[in-house]
Amino acid sequence: MRLRHIEIFHAIYTTGSITNAAKLLHVSQPSASKVLSHAELQLGFNLFDRIKGRLIPTDEAKMLFEEVDKIYQQMCSIKNTVQNIKKSEFGCIKLGVTPALGFDAIPNVIANYHHDYPNVTFDVHTIHNDEMMQSLLEHKCDLAVLFSPREMQGITQTPLAESELVIVYPKEMFPDSPATLTLSKISDCKFIDISDSGPLGDMLWTRVMEEDISFQSLIKVQTYFIAVRLVASGLGVCVVDRYTAEGNLSNDIAIASFEPALTFSISAVHLENRSKSKVIEEFIPYLTHGVSIS
Known part of the structure; x- marks a missing residue:
């Protein structure tokens, strides 16, 4: 079957008639009928029985449709990719x-x-x-x-650009609001752990291992901004990127850079x-x- 055969067969099978298929594909009814006849001629068997003006899929068509549908979905995927490419060109x-x-x-x-x-x-x-x-x-x-x-x-x-990892802490924990902190200064604090956090997490834990620091971590989250919100609730400290920290600031928390800085x-x-x-x-x-x- 050619791609045009597949397109017509799929449209007729799913819409139930040549008229509906032709409308779906924006072609004339005689053109759709001609493509269907050509497909059946090449296959050597009928795809539909004409019963009282309706097209009923034959047993052969039912067996064929599952494979045809896979190809049809791939064709739709190609069309979507083409549309995406064209959109890029037009802004x-x-x-x-x-x-x-x-x-x-x-x-x-x-x-x-x-x-x-x-x-x-x-x-x-x-x-x-x-x-x-x-x-x-x-x-x-x-x-x-x-x-x-x-x-x-x-x-x-x-x-x-470059940015940095920062420590987000409750203001009551460090009343003097230090602009920088070391890992050792927060090692005794409850630590909100961000698991599986990609390259930034790797950078942090490399520093942790270098300084032989261990944290008390009772809360583990997957998302940076949730960690900051937990800090605002007084549940501990966390380490996040500066964008997340500044985007979720509240009156109860403050931000400190690392000493020395952890940049990325x-x-x-x-x-x-x-x-x-x-x-x-x-x-x-x-x-x-x-x-x-x-």
């Missing part, structure tokens, strides 16, 4: 961002860019480092903005073998400026 930015940048930084960047380029549309997804490659390959995003993305073959990185890079990544569209090239300077000042 659509599919952007993947690490969740921490969604509090203030990226919304401000998009607002500033949209003011100057009001016809460009955005499709924004939150994305984690381990999802980066798949999202780029599937065209779910054209550009991803991540903390310390690892070097990967086929991926190009554009450095945007923020980079925009895209597939090396796919050239950046004009709108993305124009967007990156806004991105660099907005992430740097946040």
